Amino acid sequence: MIEAVQLTKTFGDFTAVKGVSFSVNPGKVMALLGHNGAGKTTTTRMLTATLAPTEGYARIAGYDTVKNPQEVRKIIGHLTELPGLYNRMRIEEYLDFFGEVYYVPKNIRKGRAEEMLKQFDLWETRQLKMGEYSKGMRQKAALIRALIHEPKVLFLDEPTSAMDPHSAKMVRDAIGQLKQENRAIILCTHNLFEAEALADYITIIRKGEIVIEGTNEELKRKLLGVPAYTVKLVQPIPPDGLPIELANLIELTEFGTDWFNYTTEEADKVNPIILRRLLDNGFEVVTISEVARSLESVYLKIAGTPQQNSNTLDEVENSLKKVGKSSKSSADQDRQNQEQVSAEIEEVIR
Amino acid sequence: MSKNLTLRSNIIGGQKSFSLKRAFIVARRELRDGLRDWRIMAPIISLTFIVPLLVVLGIRMGSGFLSRLEPGTFEGRVLPFATLAIGFFPMSFSLVIALEAFVGEKERNSLETLLSAPLTDSELFTGKFLAAVIPTILSSIYGTMVFVIGILITGGPLPAEPIAIGFFMLLGAAEALVMVAAAVIVSSQSTSVRAANLLASFVIVPMAIVVQIEAIVVLTGQTNGLFFILVGLMIIFIILLRTGVRVFNREEILSREGGDGLKFRQILGNIGRMFARTPEETIDNRKTNLRKFSPWRLYRHDIPQIIKLNRFAILTVTTALLLAIFIGWWFTTLPIVKDFTKDLQQQYKQQVVGPQSQACDGDTLARSGITWQFIFMNNTRAVLVGSVLAFLTLGVGGILLVMVAVGPIGAIGSFLSQVGVNVFLLIIGLVLPHGIIELPAVVFATAAALQVATCFILPPKKMSIGRSLQFSLVNYIKLLALIIPMLFVAAIIEANITPLIGCALIRGGGL
Numbered sequence: 001m002i003e004a005v006q007l008t009k010t011f012g013d014f015t016a017v018k019g020v021s022f023s024v025n026p027g028k029v030m031a032l033l034g035h036n037g038a039g040k041t042t043t044t045r046m047l048t049a050t051l052a053p054t055e056g057y058a059r060i061a062g063y064d065t066v067k068n069p070q071e072v073r074k075i076i077g078h079l080t081e082l083p084g085l086y087n088r089m090r091i092e093e094y095l096d097f098f099g100e101v102y103y104v105p106k107n108i109r110k111g112r113a114e115e116m117l118k119q120f121d122l123w124e125t126r127q128l129k130m131g132e133y134s135k136g137m138r139q140k141a142a143l144i145r146a147l148i149h150e151p152k153v154l155f156l157d158e159p160t161s162a163m164d165p166h167s168a169k170m171v172r173d174a175i176g177q178l179k180q181e182n183r184a185i186i187l188c189t190h191n192l193f194e195a196e197a198l199a200d201y202i203t204i205i206r207k208g209e210i211v212i213e214g215t216n217e218e219l220k221r222k223l224l225g226v227p228a229y230t231v232k233l234v235q236p237i238p239p240d241g242l243p244i245e246l247a248n249l250i251e252l253t254e255f256g257t258d259w260f261n262y263t264t265e266e267a268d269k270v271n272p273i274i275l276r277r278l279l280d281n282g283f284e285v286v287t288i289s290e291v292a293r294s295l296e297s298v299y300l301k302i303a304g305t306p307q308q309n310s311n312t313l314d315e316v317e318n319s320l321k322k323v324g325k326s327s328k329s330s331a332d333q334d335r336q337n338q339e340q341v342s343a344e345i346e347e348v349i350r
Numbered sequence: 351m352s353k354n355l356t357l358r359s360n361i362i363g364g365q366k367s368f369s370l371k372r373a374f375i376v377a378r379r380e381l382r383d384g385l386r387d388w389r390i391m392a393p394i395i396s397l398t399f400i401v402p403l404l405v406v407l408g409i410r411m412g413s414g415f416l417s418r419l420e421p422g423t424f425e426g427r428v429l430p431f432a433t434l435a436i437g438f439f440p441m442s443f444s445l446v447i448a449l450e451a452f453v454g455e456k457e458r459n460s461l462e463t464l465l466s467a468p469l470t471d472s473e474l475f476t477g478k479f480l481a482a483v484i485p486t487i488l489s490s491i492y493g494t495m496v497f498v499i500g501i502l503i504t505g506g507p508l509p510a511e512p513i514a515i516g517f518f519m520l521l522g523a524a525e526a527l528v529m530v531a532a533a534v535i536v537s538s539q540s541t542s543v544r545a546a547n548l549l550a551s552f553v554i555v556p557m558a559i560v561v562q563i564e565a566i567v568v569l570t571g572q573t574n575g576l577f578f579i580l581v582g583l584m585i586i587f588i589i590l591l592r593t594g595v596r597v598f599n600r601e602e603i604l605s606r607e608g609g610d611g612l613k614f615r616q617i618l619g620n621i622g623r624m625f626a627r628t629p630e631e632t633i634d635n636r637k638t639n640l641r642k643f644s645p646w647r648l649y650r651h652d653i654p655q656i657i658k659l660n661r662f663a664i665l666t667v668t669t670a671l672l673l674a675i676f677i678g679w680w681f682t683t684l685p686i687v688k689d690f691t692k693d694l695q696q697q698y699k700q701q702v703v704g705p706q707s708q709a710c711d712g713d714t715l716a717r718s719g720i721t722w723q724f725i726f727m728n729n730t731r732a733v734l735v736g737s738v739l740a741f742l743t744l745g746v747g748g749i750l751l752v753m754v755a756v757g758p759i760g761a762i763g764s765f766l767s768q769v770g771v772n773v774f775l776l777i778i779g780l781v782l783p784h785g786i787i788e789l790p791a792v793v794f795a796t797a798a799a800l801q802v803a804t805c806f807i808l809p810p811k812k813m814s815i816g817r818s819l820q821f822s823l824v825n826y827i828k829l830l831a832l833i834i835p836m837l838f839v840a841a842i843i844e845a846n847i848t849p850l851i852g853c854a855l856i857r858g859g860g861l
Contacts (some may be wrong), residue, residue: 011605013619048466051601073468080466084459086379089387097379101372101467145463343616 001026001153001184002047006056009042009208011231017058017208024201026152029175029185032200033192033299039190039208041081044155047186048078060153074103077151081158081188083142087131091122091141094130095148102149109148116144120170135162141173147178154178157188172198192296204299220293227267228291231274232259234284244277261291376469376477377484384447384481393443398489402436406500429501430518431568436497437490437522438561441529443612444486445485445553448533449546451478452603457543464581465600475534475598479591483530490522514573515709521564521576524583529553531590538598539815593806602814617820624824632821633810645831653832656798656825663797663804667749671793674753678760688768695769726841729788730834733795738827740799748799752792779855783848788840791833798826 002024009017017039024030032040045051047058049069057064063071084092092113099109117123120140125133130141139162146154159175160168175198179185189195195202196216203213212219221227236258247250249270250262264270271288278285374481384390392581409416409432416424455461457620464474494515501509509515532553533546540546560579567575628651655662681687740748759781767773802822809818 045462045466045604050462050465050604070468070470073466078463078466080459080462082459084455084461084463086383086460087458088377088383093382098377098463098467100375101469103468120423142463 001061002030003041003048003059004056005058007046007053008038008055008059009051010054011264015208017046017053020205020210021056022182022201022203022210022213024186027182028178028200029179029187029198030134030201030203031195032186032188032203032205033190033195034205038205040205041157042208043205044078044157044186046190048155049073049077049283050231057223074149075151076153076155077146077149079143079146079154079156081099081161083138085130085133085138085141087127091117091126091144094141095145098145099148104149112148112150113144116147118145119174121167136164136167139163140167140171143174152183154183154185154283155188156185158190159187160189160191160194168194183198186227192299220297226263228253228261228263228293229267229271229288230259230261231278231288231292233278234258234286242278242281242283244281246274246277249273362705367470368476370476372469373473373476373480376464376474377480380447380451380478380481381484384451385485390443390447393446394440394485394489394575397443397803398493399440401439402497403500405432405436406497406504406506409501410504413688425507426571427569429507430514430573431565433494433497433509433515434518434521434564437494437518440486440489440493440522441525441557443489444482444526444530444531445550446586447485448479448482448530448544449537449540449550451482451537453537453540453543453546454477458604462604465604468482471600474600475538475595479530479594481487482534483526486530487523490526491519494519517573517576517580521580522808523585524580524587525557525560527587528583528590529557531587531594535590535594535597535815538594538603548792592725593809597806597809597813597815597818605837620817621824624821625828628652629659629821629825632824633813648811648828648831652828656829657794659825660794660797660801660829663745663800664793667797667800668751669757670749670753671789674757675760675763677753678752678757678762679764680760681757682761682764682768691765691768695765720845722841722845725844726838729792729841733792733833733837736792737795737802740796740803743803745800745803748796748803752796755792756789775855780828780848780852783851784844785806787836787843791836791840794829794836795833797828798822802826 002022002301004023005021007017007020008015018044020039022030032043034040042051046053047060047065049060049072052066055064056098060072061063063075065072089097092110095113095117096109100106104112112139114123117126119309120143122137122140122144123138130138133141139159143156143159146156156326160171163171172194175185175187179198187195187199200215201213202216202219204211204219212222214222237260242260246262252260252262254261262274267290275285275288282332409429416428419428452461469477480583496514498509501507510518531548535550536553537546540549560583564576564579567573567579628647682691732751736748736751739751740746751832763773763776766776802819805818806815809815810821813821
C-alpha cells in the first residue's frame, strides 16, 4: 500500500532524507521515530505528494507520487503536526469544505461528519468557532478532517499531542479501529508509548537515514540484547552471595538486598532451573518476572544520548561474584535437572 | 543506490487538469472566512458605501465653488474623474486579502493541509485569486453605483455618460484583476506576510502611475485613451495569471523557510552551482553536473543552450532592430526632413562620395582618433549600459537603446540613397564586414538582458522567481564569454578592414 524506494531529498547542498526505503501493508501501522529535524516530515511530505523526491520513488496504492500526485492525494489522509485550522469557521463548515475537496458527496459527508464529531466528543461544541477550541479539541478536529474521506492510507503526525489522557486514548482506539479496517498507517510520533502500543513496525530515522527498523520485539532484541528477568526473594541475599551456582546458566546484571536481575537466551529452560535451585537452598521466591524494556530505551540507544545506568560495568561484575559462585557445571547436568525442576514447579504451583 | 534508479525530475507532474468548480470550492471557503473578519469587512463597507456618499456630500457642499469653474468642467471633467476614483478605492483592501492568500495560510499552519489535498496548482491559485478579486470587483461596482445614485438623488446630473460609467466599472475591474493577480503571486513567493507587504510596493507603485495617467486622461477630456489603458491592463493581467500558475510551486512554498533575510551565502552558492551546471541541468534541477565545467563545455554546450533558451527574446530584439532601421529610413523620406537635408545632401555628395572626396585621404582616419580599442570600449560600454537599462525597465530601455543606435543606419542609408549612393554596396562595404559580428553580439546581449528583466513572466517550469532571476543572470554572464570576443573581433575589423573596403568602394566609384 505504501512503498518508498531509496527516497532521497536534497535542498541545495543539504540532504534532508537519504535513501529511505520501506513498505507498509494494509492493516499495518508503521511508526516513524526520530528527533526533530531527523527527516520524518520531509519523508512524509514526499509520500503525500507535496514534495518531489530528488532520487528514488514512492508509490501509494500503486500510484507514483510524482506521476500521479492527484490520485495519491485523493486516497490519503494527512494529519499534519500542527492542526492549522481555519479559526473563524465552525467545525461542520470546515469538514464540509474538506469533504467537498476530497470528492465526498454532499449527502454522505454531512452524516459522516456528525458520526465522527460524536465519536470524538466534538458534537456538543460544533457551534463554537474553531478559534475557540482547546489544543486537544483542535487536534481532534484535524484528525476528523484527515478521516472525512475515509482514506485508505493515513499519515498521522503526532496525533495525540496536546490531548488529555482520555482524548488520547480515544484517538489511539480510533487508530486501532482504522488498522482493523485494513488501512495502512504511518505514525510519526515522539510518544514512544503510543508507538509501542500501536505500531506493527518501527522505523527509526536519524539525519535523514534509517538507522534501524523492525517490529518492537526485534528492535529490543537487536539493541537491548536478550530479555532480562528479575527474581524477588522473601529473605535478604546473604552478604557473601547466594550459596548456589548460577553463573554458568545466566548473566547477572543487577542486584539489590533481596532481588537480582539476570539475562538468558533460553528463559523457558533456565528459569525453572533457577527457581528450583533457589527453592532447594531454602530461598523463598516472591516473584520471577521479565524486566519491562521500553521502546524508549531502544530509541535513546539509537537516536539519543542515553543516560548512563547507575550500575557501572564494574558493579555488575562484582554482583556476579557476590550473588553466584562461579561454577562450570556442564550443560548435560543442567539438562538432567530440567525435568526435575519442571516437576517441582508444578508441585509449587499446586 | 541501485543503478536502475533514474535521476528524478524535481517537478510533481500530472497537475494540468483544471476545474473552475473546484477553484470555486477554495474561493467560497476563503470568502466565507474572509468576510467574517471585521478587519476586512470594515474597509469593504466603508469604501463601498460610506466613502462614495461622503464624496457626494463633498461635491454638493462644494457646488458653490465648483459652479465657478469653466462651463462644462464640473460635469465633463470633475464628475467623471470622481466616478473613476470611487471605483478605484476598493483596490486598497484587495491587496490585504490577496497578499494573505498563501503566505498568510502558511503562517497560520493551515497551508500544508490544503497543499496535500487533491487540488491542482491552477485550481488552488485560481481559487485564491477569485477569493480576493470577487469582493474587490463587486465593491468597486457597488461603490460606483452608490456614488452615481447619490449624485442623482441630491439633484445633480448623471456623473458621466451611461456608457462611460460602464466603462469606468470595467476599468476598475481590470485594475482589480491586475492588482490581485500580482499580489497573489507575491504571496505565493514570499516567506512571510511582512515580506509580502513590503513587496507589495511593486504592485502599488506601477498601479498608482496607471491611475495618475487615467486621471490625466479623464481630466483632459481624452476619455478614448482609457480604452488603450484597459487593453494594456488586460494584457498585463493575462501575463500575470499565466506567470502566477507557472511559478506556483507547492514544494517551494512548503520548503521556503527561515525568515525574510537575504541569504547571500545561499544565493552565491546557487549561482555557483548554476555556473557549474549546464542550463539544462539547472532547469532539471539535477543534483550534480554531468559534464565538468570547462571553457570547451561553455562554448560547446552552455552557450548554444542559452541562445536556444533566449530565442524568443532574440527574435524580439531582432524585430525591434529591423523596425528601427525601417523607421530611420522612413523618417528621412518625410518631405519635411528631405527639405531640411537638401543642402546637406549636396555638400555630402561633393565631400564624401564625390570625385573630390577627402574621406579616404591617408591621414583622415588617423586624425579621427578612432582606433579599435576605442571602438571596442565604446561598444562594450554601450552593451553593458543597455543591459543595465534593460534590467531596470523590464527590457524596454535596453531595446529602445538598441533602436536608437541602429535607427540611424536606416536614416543614413535613406539619406545616401537620395544622394544617389548605392545603398546595397554601402551596406556590404561599410556595415557588413564588422556588422555581421557586432550586430549579433548586440542582439544576444540585449536579448539576454531582456530575459533577465522579464524572467518572472516566463520562468522555466516550476522554477521560483528568485531562482529564475539567478538563472537568467548566470546565463547572461556566460553569454558574455561569447559577446565580448565578438565585439573585440568586430572592433578590429571596423577599425582596420571596414575603412579599406569603404575607401576602395569610394575611390573606385562603386558607391
